[in-house]
Each structure stands twice: as C-alpha cells, then as structure tokens.
Amino acid sequence: MSSLVFVRTFKSLKRVIAGAFLASAIAAPCFAQMPARVVSMNLCTDQLAIMLAAEGQLVSVSRIALDPHVSAMATEAAAYPINAGRAEEVHVLRPDVVLAGKYSSRETVALLRRLGIEVVQFDIVKSLDDVAATMMQMGVALGREARAAEMAAAFEADLAALRADLAGQTVEDMPRAALYYANGYTSGDSSLAGEILAAAGLRNAPAEAGYAWGKLPLEMLAMIAPDVMITARRYPGGSRAEAIMDHPVIGSLRGASTAAALTDHDWVCGTPFVLRAIGDMIEARSAAEGDG
Amino acid sequence: MSRLMMCLIAVLFALVTASFLIGPAALGVGESVAALVNGGDTPAAMVMREIRLPRVLLALMIGASLGLAGAAMQGYLRNPLADPGLIGVSGSAALGAVLSIQIGIAGSVAFALPAFALGGALIGVFAVLLLAGPRGSSLTLILAGIAISALAGALTSLVLNLSPNPFAANEIVFWMMGSLADRSMVHVAIALPLIAVGAVMLLSLKRGLDALTLGEDAAAAMGINLHRLRLTLIFGTAAVVGASTAVAGAIGFVGLVVPHILRPFVGARPGALLWASALGGAIMLLAADIAVRMILPERDLKLGVLTAIVGAPLFLHLIYRTRREGL
Structure with missing residues (x-):
C-alpha cells in the first residue's frame, strides 16, 4: 500500500x-x-x-x-x-x-x-x-x-491522503529513524525534515532522545542505534564536516540498520517536492519493516 | 628524575581514565570498562572502542609529539621561544593536509594525507631555519615564524575558500585551532607510523642536545655530528608535527608551555627534557581535550583555544624576560 x-x-x-x-x-x-x-x-x-x-x-x-x-x-x-x-x-x-x-x-x-x-x-x-x-x-x-x-x-x-494512510498506526510500531547531516547535525520534530519523517510514518529517534535540533554527538547516535539511517548527499571536494560519514560507527550503523536513505534537494524548501521526499521515506520505511 | 617520571605517568593514567569515562552517552564505570575490554556489537562497545578509544590514543600521540618537538627545537636552538606552532611548522603542515584533501588524493590513498602534511611541515621547518640561521636570535626566529605562519594560514584559507564543498570554508578554524572530535581508529592508523618514526628520531638527539649546551665547538669535539643532528631534528619534527596536524589540525603552544614548566625538574638538561616533555605534552593535550568536552560539550570548542589561553600569557612572559636579559 x-x-x-x-x-x-x-x-x-x-x-x-x-x-x-x-x-x-x-x-x-x-x-x-x-x-x-x-x-x-x-x-x-x-x-x-x-x-x-x-x-x-x-x-x-x-x-x-x-x-x-x-x-x-x-x-x-x-x-x-x-x-x-x-x-x-x-x-x-x-x-x-x-x-x-x-x-x-x-x-x-x-x-x-x-x-x-x-x-x-x-x-x-x-x-x-x-x-x-x-x-x-x-x-x-x-x-x-x-x-x-x-x-x-x-x-x-495529496498530503491529506498520505496522512490518512497513517491513521490507526501507533507510534510504537513505526521504525526509528535518525537524520544525520554534515558536522553531526540533526533536525527535530518541529522542522520540515522532522515533519517529512512523521508524514512517512517514521519516528525521529534523536528527537525522542532529547536532541531536538543541532549537534547530535556521534556517541549518542551509536547509543540510539536507529532502524533507518538518513544522511545527506555529499558535495564534491572534501570537508571534515562530511568526513564524519566515513567514521566506522556510521558504517556499522548503516550496515546494522535495516534501511539507509539520503536527504536531497527535495527536503530543502516548502515546495510540492516535499511530497516526493515523503515518498522516498515511505519506501525506506517499507524496507525497514520488510526486513524487520 | 625518576620521581618526576612516576608523577607524570600517574597523572597521565588518571587523565586517560577520565577521558574514557567522560562523554554524552552516560555509561557507568563498570559498563564502560566491560565494553572496552570485551568489545562486541553493542552500542556501548561501539562508543568505547570506536569513539572514545581513538580520541584517547590521538590525544596521547599528538600531545607527546608536540611536547617532544618543542623540547627538541628549544634544545637545538637554545631558545625557549621555539614551538612548532609558533614558528609555522604546524601551519605549513595544515596547508599540506588541506591540499591533499581538496585535490582529492587523500580520499583515494590513505597515506596521502600525512604524507602531504609531512611535506608541508618540512618546507615550513626548512624555511624557518633558513631564514633564522643556524643559531638564529630569538627575534629572527620569531619573525621568520610569523611570516611562515601568516603565509601558510592565508594559503590554507584560500584553498578552503576555493573548494567546491560549501562546508570546507567553515573548517578554517579547525585547521588553525585543532580538534579531536569524532576522529576514528582510521586516523590513529594514519598518524601512528609517522609519529613513531619521528619520535624515535627526536629521542635519539638526547646526547647531541646535552653536548650542545657546551657550545657547538665543544659538541663537535665530543664527536657529535652537527650536520646530522640538524637534519635529524628537522625530519623528526616535521614527521611528528605533520602527522599530528594531518589528523587533528594545528594545535599551538603545547611545545612551548610543557618544556618550560618541566625544565627546572630535569636540571635544565635538554636531553632529559625530551622524555619528560613527551609525557607532559600528552598530559596537557588530554587535559585540554577533557576540558573542551566538559565546558561546552555541544559546541566542539577547539583545542587550540584552550592551549592558547594557557600558552599565550607564558609566551608574553618569555618575550618580556628575553628583552630584559637583553638577548
């Protein structure tokens, strides 16, 4: 469905x-x-x-x-x-x-x-x-x-239809996702990214652990151990901010997570494209649920 | 001397323990130790082995490197103002590291990052020693260092500003101030070989530096090959500072403060100061790294900020004393 x-x-x-x-x-x-x-x-x-x-x-x-x-x-x-x-x-x-x-x-x-x-x-x-x-x-x-x-x-x-699909599902049944951007930043529930997760039926695990906005320490990400790891698409050229994605902890979380996904240009602005971002996250959720 | 050694090792041990136990993940002492020793796939093991362990190891390696390099340079130049950060070696190493990352070679060849930093550091040491002369006065040494630091810093900023990566320009502060946040065992593996080689080279200077206190002629008469001593110093310093800067950015003042504090305890013998400064440098950097995690845990406060707050007043004091003594 x-x-x-x-x-x-x-x-x-x-x-x-x-x-x-x-x-x-x-x-x-x-x-x-x-x-x-x-x-x-x-x-x-x-x-x-x-x-x-x-x-x-x-x-x-x-x-x-x-x-x-x-x-x-x-x-x-x-x-x-x-x-x-x-x-x-x-x-x-x-x-x-x-x-x-x-x-x-x-x-x-x-x-x-x-x-x-x-x-x-x-x-x-x-x-x-x-x-x-x-x-x-x-x-x-x-x-x-x-x-x-x-x-x-x-x-x-379209948004109402997506939300109707989620009606009746309890939060406890939803996979736990974590947004993890360059420099180890994350987004809480009261952000466009947080609402995209919610609309796709994913829990925002760092927000539940009290990291509503800003830096999510790598240690805490390891402790949270999300079901779905959502990272940002990388830019050309190197930066230390993005090199954190090469950290072995991220590697093993991605490996252990039942699904990994990327945020991209669809997530940035309040345009109809956020529906496509929600669609991507619904796919990631299905993958997580299918595996789990 | 051996009592000093035991004191330093005891402090170091306490700081290592503290460093393992401090972090946002709020693990209990027993849990931490178990996770560190047993490993496994648990989140706690990941935190202890993949996040805190490399941080402790890097602080030890890099702190010891900087203390050792400072003590060796001060001994060789017979000048208490010599510090790899102040005389531009760290800055040049950072430029090399940034270049290797931005031209993309660091991503494909793991050893390119420390190799480029080593190259940068070598150019920096050669340039400073060339400008300041073999027995450079404090003034020429510091002036040459300022010039090299400024140039290397400006070029580092330029490279980062030209990067296609929008995050790169914000990292100027990391390369100028240094940090150990979110480093991994990969970085330990990258830096360790060069640091080990450089440290062995610098420690081998023990006898030469002691002899040098009697003057160059006396040292030569005692069978010290001054040319070889100089080359060993240059390559040893470039190796430890280059590898350190490649993974943690430029951290200043450790090589200035630590030998200064420990000198009276070793009877002002530059040879004995080498070991002591390595231990002292590790202590200072571990303490600074614990402090940045406790003062502003969510802000990634840079290590160089703390070492400068401690080191800069001492530097000013040394300059003042140098002037008073009319050197």
Missing part, C-alpha cells in the same frame, strides 16, 4: 508541475495587478516562482537554484538569467517585484527598498502545514492567485 501512495504522490506532483508550466504558457494575461518583471534571489522563492510565474514574468533566479544538491529545479533554473543576490545586479534588471527570503541580506533588501523596488520576503517553511500558505503568498506576489490556489489545493489533498 505504501508504494501505491508513493506512485500516486509522484504522479500528482508531476501533474502539478506540468500544469504550472502549461498554465504559464497559455495564460500570461496582463492583469493590472500582475507585476511584469520579477526577480527572485532566494533558493526557495526561485522554485515556487518558476512553478507559478507567467511566461516571461520571472526574469532572474538566484545562483543557488543551479546547485542540484539543494535545488530540485536546477535544470529548469538553467533557462533563466542568474543573479548572486547583490543589490546592484538586481537593480539593473529593473524588477517590479523582488522575491527574497526572510533572512536574505538585510542591507541588500533595505537598499532595494530605498531604490523604490517592492521586495516581498518569504519566511522559512518549517512545517508541512505552512507549505500551502507559502504557495498562496507567492501567488499574491506574482498576481497569480488562481494558479497558486490550484497548486495549494492539490498539495493539501
């Missing part, structure tokens, strides 16, 4: 994205309130804007959108001119609206506002329940409320 859910999730995700592109192509009407030129300078706004903007409306996305490690739409982003989030280059693009993150450089945002450009800042999505609201916020910023409402409704429906 879990794999059925996964397929369904994936299909509807593809539908949402394809629909977005199609709508962009045929619609492109010039509403008075629809800004003609929009520049995005944040990874998460980049992706939502690519999905929701009318054709020709989005004139530039941020450099990070090209990085396949964190951007789920690196291929699509390659079609846009790139900005590095500097006020000068953004200003030169003569945008009507700039899309930025809540934690984008304060100086840059202040400077752009002083130059008379409307800057819309988006908060970091920390919960699955905030995803639809963020889509709606993007719809308003782009003047594409109808498309955004459609996408939000599809997302909510």
Whole structure:
C-alpha cells in the first residue's frame, strides 16, 4: 500500500508541475495587478516562482537554484538569467517585484527598498502545514492567485491522503529513524525534515532522545542505534564536516540498520517536492519493516 | 628524575581514565570498562572502542609529539621561544593536509594525507631555519615564524575558500585551532607510523642536545655530528608535527608551555627534557581535550583555544624576560 501512495504522490506532483508550466504558457494575461518583471534571489522563492510565474514574468533566479544538491529545479533554473543576490545586479534588471527570503541580506533588501523596488520576503517553511500558505503568498506576489490556489489545493489533498494512510498506526510500531547531516547535525520534530519523517510514518529517534535540533554527538547516535539511517548527499571536494560519514560507527550503523536513505534537494524548501521526499521515506520505511 | 617520571605517568593514567569515562552517552564505570575490554556489537562497545578509544590514543600521540618537538627545537636552538606552532611548522603542515584533501588524493590513498602534511611541515621547518640561521636570535626566529605562519594560514584559507564543498570554508578554524572530535581508529592508523618514526628520531638527539649546551665547538669535539643532528631534528619534527596536524589540525603552544614548566625538574638538561616533555605534552593535550568536552560539550570548542589561553600569557612572559636579559 505504501508504494501505491508513493506512485500516486509522484504522479500528482508531476501533474502539478506540468500544469504550472502549461498554465504559464497559455495564460500570461496582463492583469493590472500582475507585476511584469520579477526577480527572485532566494533558493526557495526561485522554485515556487518558476512553478507559478507567467511566461516571461520571472526574469532572474538566484545562483543557488543551479546547485542540484539543494535545488530540485536546477535544470529548469538553467533557462533563466542568474543573479548572486547583490543589490546592484538586481537593480539593473529593473524588477517590479523582488522575491527574497526572510533572512536574505538585510542591507541588500533595505537598499532595494530605498531604490523604490517592492521586495516581498518569504519566511522559512518549517512545517508541512505552512507549505500551502507559502504557495498562496507567492501567488499574491506574482498576481497569480488562481494558479497558486490550484497548486495549494492539490498539495493539501495529496498530503491529506498520505496522512490518512497513517491513521490507526501507533507510534510504537513505526521504525526509528535518525537524520544525520554534515558536522553531526540533526533536525527535530518541529522542522520540515522532522515533519517529512512523521508524514512517512517514521519516528525521529534523536528527537525522542532529547536532541531536538543541532549537534547530535556521534556517541549518542551509536547509543540510539536507529532502524533507518538518513544522511545527506555529499558535495564534491572534501570537508571534515562530511568526513564524519566515513567514521566506522556510521558504517556499522548503516550496515546494522535495516534501511539507509539520503536527504536531497527535495527536503530543502516548502515546495510540492516535499511530497516526493515523503515518498522516498515511505519506501525506506517499507524496507525497514520488510526486513524487520 | 625518576620521581618526576612516576608523577607524570600517574597523572597521565588518571587523565586517560577520565577521558574514557567522560562523554554524552552516560555509561557507568563498570559498563564502560566491560565494553572496552570485551568489545562486541553493542552500542556501548561501539562508543568505547570506536569513539572514545581513538580520541584517547590521538590525544596521547599528538600531545607527546608536540611536547617532544618543542623540547627538541628549544634544545637545538637554545631558545625557549621555539614551538612548532609558533614558528609555522604546524601551519605549513595544515596547508599540506588541506591540499591533499581538496585535490582529492587523500580520499583515494590513505597515506596521502600525512604524507602531504609531512611535506608541508618540512618546507615550513626548512624555511624557518633558513631564514633564522643556524643559531638564529630569538627575534629572527620569531619573525621568520610569523611570516611562515601568516603565509601558510592565508594559503590554507584560500584553498578552503576555493573548494567546491560549501562546508570546507567553515573548517578554517579547525585547521588553525585543532580538534579531536569524532576522529576514528582510521586516523590513529594514519598518524601512528609517522609519529613513531619521528619520535624515535627526536629521542635519539638526547646526547647531541646535552653536548650542545657546551657550545657547538665543544659538541663537535665530543664527536657529535652537527650536520646530522640538524637534519635529524628537522625530519623528526616535521614527521611528528605533520602527522599530528594531518589528523587533528594545528594545535599551538603545547611545545612551548610543557618544556618550560618541566625544565627546572630535569636540571635544565635538554636531553632529559625530551622524555619528560613527551609525557607532559600528552598530559596537557588530554587535559585540554577533557576540558573542551566538559565546558561546552555541544559546541566542539577547539583545542587550540584552550592551549592558547594557557600558552599565550607564558609566551608574553618569555618575550618580556628575553628583552630584559637583553638577548
């Protein structure tokens, strides 16, 4: 049943994205309130804007959108001119609206506002329940409320279906997972990553042991001995932060765990791609349950 | 002398025990010892054998290396300000290590990491001794060291900033300050051979360094080959410091503080100071490593921060005394 859910999730995700592109192509009407030129300078706004903007409306996305490690739409982003989030280059693009993150450089945002450009800042999505609201916020910023409402409704429906599958399952029966990132960091329940685990029917073992956010000592990971080890995909070039994944303890935990999985670009932003991340985790859970 | 030795070994033993028992996993004493001795597949055995044991071994090896290298350099240069960290040897070793990681060779050939660090350390020692001269005054030695340290540090930062890995740039502080967090037996295996070779070389300097206190002519008359002594010192220092830095980053001031404290206890004989400083260095680094785990356990406080807090005031004191004595 879990794999059925996964397929369904994936299909509807593809539908949402394809629909977005199609709508962009045929619609492109010039509403008075629809800004003609929009520049995005944040990874998460980049992706939502690519999905929701009318054709020709989005004139530039941020450099990070090209990085396949964190951007789920690196291929699509390659079609846009790139900005590095500097006020000068953004200003030169003569945008009507700039899309930025809540934690984008304060100086840059202040400077752009002083130059008379409307800057819309988006908060970091920390919960699955905030995803639809963020889509709606993007719809308003782009003047594409109808498309955004459609996408939000599809997302909510898929999420509700996933959650319905979990109804009746007790927490004790679920496999214990551990998120373990570079530098030994983990994510607690009240984060997007934590909610992805919960939605897939996995327990967040480090959070249960009191490590809600931040560094999870390697010793504690060894003591927790999770059923599912979830690590991050590694970057090219070496770093000590990621070298921790070569530690023999991680090796033997991966070996002993009934399943190992990776987090990737689908986990980073509050976009429809989190459904795909949940699907991946449902597969990891099935593997763990099948073995256990 | 033998009483000093016994005292140092007793302190070392106490610190090793403490280091095995301190950690977030909150294992009981009996449980810890059982897990360490019996091994097996249990989480406790994994914590004791794969996480705490390498940490203890590395602190012992690296602390002893740094103390020994400091004592040997001070004895040879007859200058109490010589320390592998201060004169840029650790910094150059870190540059070599970072290069081997970023060009990818450290990932494919295990021994490349210490070999590159050794190469960096060798270049650093040669450059400093060349700049400062064979009997360099304190001033030229420290100036040459500052120049080499600054250059090596800047190049290390540059390499890490150019890395395609977004985490690399944040690791400048690790390479400049050093840490033993989350190291494994793999690192022990990487560092041990070079440290063993280097330590044997440095300990073999005992007679030569004692003779050198009478002056170079007298030492030569006693049959000491000064050229060989110098080469042994250079290679021995580069080997122990290079291997240490490759796995733990550059940890300063251990080689300065430890010989200074222990010198009066060995009658100021540089030969006897070698053994004592090796033990003392191990004690200092183990103590520092226990401290970083107790003060801010969740923050991975760097070892070099603590050794500098202890060492820098002493360094300032030594500079002041050097000036007063008009050297």
